Amino acid sequence: MIIDVHAHAGPWFFAMDVGAPDLGLDLMRRYGIDVAIVSAAEAVTYDVVSGNRWLAEVLAADPPDGPRRYGYVTVNPTDLAAAEADLTRYLPGGRFVGVKIHTSYPAQGLGSTAMREALGLVADAGVPALVHTWGADVWSLLDVLDAHPSLRLVAGHMGGPAWREGVAAAVRCERLYVEPCCSITDRGKVRYALDRVPPGQVLFGTDATLIDPAVSLGMVADAEPDDEERERMLWRNASELFGIPVRTA
Amino acid sequence: MLVGRVPSRHDLDASRPAVLAALAAAGIDRALTGSLRGGLFDARSGNDEVLADPSPPLIGVGTVDLRDALTAETELVRLAGAGVRVVRLFCAEQGAEPDFPGLRHVAALTAAHDLTVLTSGDVRRYWRPFAGRGARVCFLDVHAYHLADFVLLARDEPGFVASTRLLNAPDSIERVVAEVGAHHLAYGSGLPRFDVTPSALRLRLADLTSQDWATVSHGTARSWLTT
Numbered sequence: 001m002i003i004d005v006h007a008h009a010g011p012w013f014f015a016m017d018v019g020a021p022d023l024g025l026d027l028m029r030r031y032g033i034d035v036a037i038v039s040a041a042e043a044v045t046y047d048v049v050s051g052n053r054w055l056a057e058v059l060a061a062d063p064p065d066g067p068r069r070y071g072y073v074t075v076n077p078t079d080l081a082a083a084e085a086d087l088t089r090y091l092p093g094g095r096f097v098g099v100k101i102h103t104s105y106p107a108q109g110l111g112s113t114a115m116r117e118a119l120g121l122v123a124d125a126g127v128p129a130l131v132h133t134w135g136a137d138v139w140s141l142l143d144v145l146d147a148h149p150s151l152r153l154v155a156g157h158m159g160g161p162a163w164r165e166g167v168a169a170a171v172r173c174e175r176l177y178v179e180p181c182c183s184i185t186d187r188g189k190v191r192y193a194l195d196r197v198p199p200g201q202v203l204f205g206t207d208a209t210l211i212d213p214a215v216s217l218g219m220v221a222d223a224e225p226d227d228e229e230r231e232r233m234l235w236r237n238a239s240e241l242f243g244i245p246v247r248t249a
Numbered sequence: 250m251l252v253g254r255v256p257s258r259h260d261l262d263a264s265r266p267a268v269l270a271a272l273a274a275a276g277i278d279r280a281l282t283g284s285l286r287g288g289l290f291d292a293r294s295g296n297d298e299v300l301a302d303p304s305p306p307l308i309g310v311g312t313v314d315l316r317d318a319l320t321a322e323t324e325l326v327r328l329a330g331a332g333v334r335v336v337r338l339f340c341a342e343q344g345a346e347p348d349f350p351g352l353r354h355v356a357a358l359t360a361a362h363d364l365t366v367l368t369s370g371d372v373r374r375y376w377r378p379f380a381g382r383g384a385r386v387c388f389l390d391v392h393a394y395h396l397a398d399f400v401l402l403a404r405d406e407p408g409f410v411a412s413t414r415l416l417n418a419p420d421s422i423e424r425v426v427a428e429v430g431a432h433h434l435a436y437g438s439g440l441p442r443f444d445v446t447p448s449a450l451r452l453r454l455a456d457l458t459s460q461d462w463a464t465v466s467h468g469t470a471r472s473w474l475t476t
Contacts, residue, residue, distance in 0.1 A: 015397035016418040027419060030454075183392065183417050185444040187261060211393070212419045214454060218447030 001246055003238035004028070004213070006130060006156055006181050006205025007036040008044070009058055009069075010051070018209040021058045028067035031213040033206070034235070035068050035244055037130075039100035041210070043074035046105075052086050059095050070244065072100035072130060077114035078107075080121060087125045097242045099129040111140035116147070123148035128241055130179070130205075134160035138169050145173050152241060154203060157182050163189045170197045177241065181205040181216045190223035194233070202233045203241070250307075250440045251337075253285025253295070263441035265307070272306065275445045277438065281367070281470060283310040283337035292324055300331050308474065310335045310367065315343045318351030322358060329362045334474050340370040341390070347377045360384045365473040372411070373398045384408050385473060387435055393418040396425065403429040410469055412437030414448045422455045422465065431457070431464035432472075 011019025028036055040058075043051025052074055059071050073090045075083040090096040099122045101115070108114045110133065122129045131141065131153055138159040145151055158180040159166030170176045170193075178197055180190055181204075193202055204220065206213040225233060239246045250272075252265045263285060272280055287295020292314040299309040311328035313321035315338060328336065336359055338345075338352075345352045347370075356378040359366050365385040368375060372388040373395055379386045380402070391399050391411035396418075403409045403425075414437040416422050425434055436452050438445045452466060 014394045014418070015400070015424065016393060017420055017424070018418060023419065183415060185439075185447045187258075187440075187442055187444050190444075192260075209419060212417050212421075212451055214451040215417050215447040218450045219444050221446045221450075222444040 001235040002031075002033045002035070002204065003235040003244060003246070004033050004036040004206045004208065005154060005203045005238045005242070006179050007038040007069075007208050008041050008210055009038045009055060010041040012041050012210055013045070016210075021061070023209050024069065025062065025067050027208050027213055031217060033067060033213060035070065035238075035246070036206075036208070037070045037072055037097060037238075037242065039072040039074050039130075044100065044102050044105060048074050048076040048079065049082050049086065052090060056090060056095070070242070071096040072098050074100045074102075075118050075122065075129075076106045077101065077112065077118035080114075080117060083118060083121055087121065091125060091127060097244065098127045099125070101129055102132040103134070104132070109140075110137045111143075115140075116144055119144045119151065119153070120148060123151040126150070128152040128154060128177075130154045130156045132156050133158070133166060134162075136162045136165045138162060138166045141176055142169055142173055145175050151175060153177065154179050154241075156205065158189070158193060164192070167193050167196050170201050174198065174201065177201045177203050177237070179203040179205040180219065181207045181211070183207070183211050183215060185215060185219050187222070190219045194223060194225060194229050199229065199232050200237055200240075202229075203238050204234050250280040250282045250438060251285045251288070252282055252307075252441070253289075253298075255285065255442060256289065258442065261441055265302075268441050269306070271440055271445055272438075275438070275449045277445070277449065279306045279308060279467070280438070280440070281310050281335055282307040283312055283367075287312040288337065288339035288342060292320070296324065296328060300333070308335075309333060310337045312337045312339065313355055315340060315345035315349070315351050315355060318354045321351070321355050325355075325358050325362055325364070329364060333364070335365045335367060338366055338368040340368050340375055342369060347374045353378045356382065356384065371395070372402070376402050376406075376409070379409075380406060386410065387412060387437075389414065389437055389439070391415060393421040396421055400425060400428045403433045409433065410435050413452055413465060414439045414443065417447070417451055422452065423457065426457060426461050426465070431461035432469055434465045435469040436466050
């Protein structure tokens, strides 16, 4: 069983042909990924309302059998009215199980007022949020978590190049999870996280379809997790955090 | 691949036995290998390490310090005389910008000595000193996001090659092969600074013909040693 908590759907602006809605399902079958939580590339990078709507249509058209995709409602911290409307529109159906928030495309850092207000909305909605983290400002998430005692956040990319900081921040708060996917695979960083972060707070993500799942699966393999670490990281922690039912053999 | 010490990662074992073990675990047979000492501290003594131990499965790669292109002249002559065919440049690590005279000089020298260059740095900027010389250069940090820029360069430069290490979108490797040919790619692991299985698994599962796969996995690199 594998649950990928950091996946995407739809086209990107780079020289890659990954826009087909079904590509994510193809990659999941290829790599044995049973469940993925995806955000729309358009919602993350450009038009959040249009992208969320497109993703809802894609998920509704997924085949009933085989790999299962759930959705993130992408929130743009600079448009909280649209965020509130989309959270109300999509979360009750059960197919969207969390929120995705990026920092660079909306140009709002983790410590910005807009980000704090957006995460306040997420706290009120009662779902976890996958937050793009790319630097030592991952520590800013602790202030938001302190202000919202029910909020649960996933540090997407585990801080990126500042992955030691992502790990250190997660050690400080049981409601901060780390998800270490990254195209740049600094040697041993997954092992570093597994050795320090409480075992219930480490998640698996791929960044597919932007990045091939071989990258994240390879990083996990090189970390040589034991059976419990593998089970918790690859699916159990995500199942509990997002309330995703699983079928295990 | 490199051996030595990584100043920013004292937790990493980058010794020769450790990287040999990592290679073996990943099923990698041979590796072009340079010296971290040579790239980060002292080129000559680092090259001495490489020249002193040419035994398989590691194939020695020399280096020069771009911050002192005057000593680079004599060091390149020494390396070429010792049979070294490939030179690793640490452009990014040594802060040598693409328009620095020292880098331009070294690029000219390596081409004149018919040496293949492996270099770090963003290909969108570091192509400049090597272009128009008939140079053989492998850009080690070509990212999937920069694929279009690399393809445009490769159309004009038959000796430009990208490492597969960061060509990690679902179709990156296949797309470069389709656009400019497998001889513009070479497998790179980035050991000891990067996990090896991500790049190895991606290449093993690449949707290539057996001939193209052989070229990418070892054929391109072999050509540098026999040219």
